[in-house]
Amino acid sequence: GAVVSQHPSRVICKSGTSVKIECRSLDFQATTMFWYRQFPKQSLMLMATSNEGSKATYEQGVEKDKFLINHASLTLSTLTVTSAHPEDSSFYICSAVGGDGYTFGSGTRLTVV
Amino acid sequence: GQNIDQPTEMTATEGAIVQINCTYQTSGFNGLFWYQQHAGEAPTFLSYNVLDGLEEKGRFSSFLSRSKGYSYLLLKELQMKDSASYLCAGNAGNMLTFGGGTRLMVKP
Numbered sequence: 001g002a003v004v005s006q007h008p009s010r011v012i013c014k015s016g017t018s019v020k021i022e023c024r025s026l027d028f029q030a031t032t033m034f035w036y037r038q039f040p041k042q043s044l045m046l047m048a049t050s051n052e053g054s055k056a057t058y059e060q061g062v063e064k065d066k067f068l069i070n071h072a073s074l075t076l077s078t079l080t081v082t083s084a085h086p087e088d089s090s091f092y093i094c095s096a097v098g099g100d101g102y103t104f105g106s107g108t109r110l111t112v113v
Numbered sequence: 114g115q116n117i118d119q120p121t122e123m124t125a126t127e128g129a130i131v132q133i134n135c136t137y138q139t140s141g142f143n144g145l146f147w148y149q150q151h152a153g154e155a156p157t158f159l160s161y162n163v164l165d166g167l168e169e170k171g172r173f174s175s176f177l178s179r180s181k182g183y184s185y186l187l188l189k190e191l192q193m194k195d196s197a198s199y200l201c202a203g204n205a206g207n208m209l210t211f212g213g214g215t216r217l218m219v220k221p
Binding site for chain 1: 146155204216
């Protein structure tokens with residue numbers, strides 16, 4: 001079945017630094033990838049839609065200059081959290097259309113200290 | 114726009130049956146997904162309903178009524194490992210919008 005590989009699974013960074021999260025579709029091409037954020041005991045909130053070869057579409061309230069998305073190939077999308085702050089600590093998950101519809105990465109737990 | 118509602122928490126007993134409801138108001142609605150999510154893990158696919166009616170898959174069944182904007186997930190013969198969050202998500206275009214999730218606690 002379709003697999004989306006997401007790395008890293010956990011990252012701790014200092015406030016003010018940047019963190020890059022990668023999502024790769026391993027056995028299918030993903031023209032579109034979605035990036036979600038999930039705070040504890042809450043559901044997934046869509047941050048942005050990443051389209052290969054074009055600019056990402058951000059949801060209302062998500063700062064595009066803070067959450068940089070690059071989708072340079074049909075199998076790789078990256079999310080960079082720039083100048084991270086403790087309030088950015090969250091669980092970030094990507095997904096792509098494939099397999100049973102939407103295949104999710106394994107998620108990245110970001111902790112900003 | 115999209116609005117998806119489901120109960121926040123439910124508790125059930127091992128071996129019992131539980132029904133988790135989900136109501137939605139979605140423009141351009143294609144279908145409805147149910148996902149299971151254990152704490153700290155990514156969601157895993159359970160079902161996708163496009164047509165009205167009940168779809169059964171082992172211990173899990175999912176129902177959809179497009180005219181009522183209503184779906185439910187039915188879990189039979191509950192096991193302790195079924196304790197998790199269950200997310201319903203509306204599909205419109207190529208996007209998913211998630212409900213708040215229902216945390217199910219299965220007790221012995």
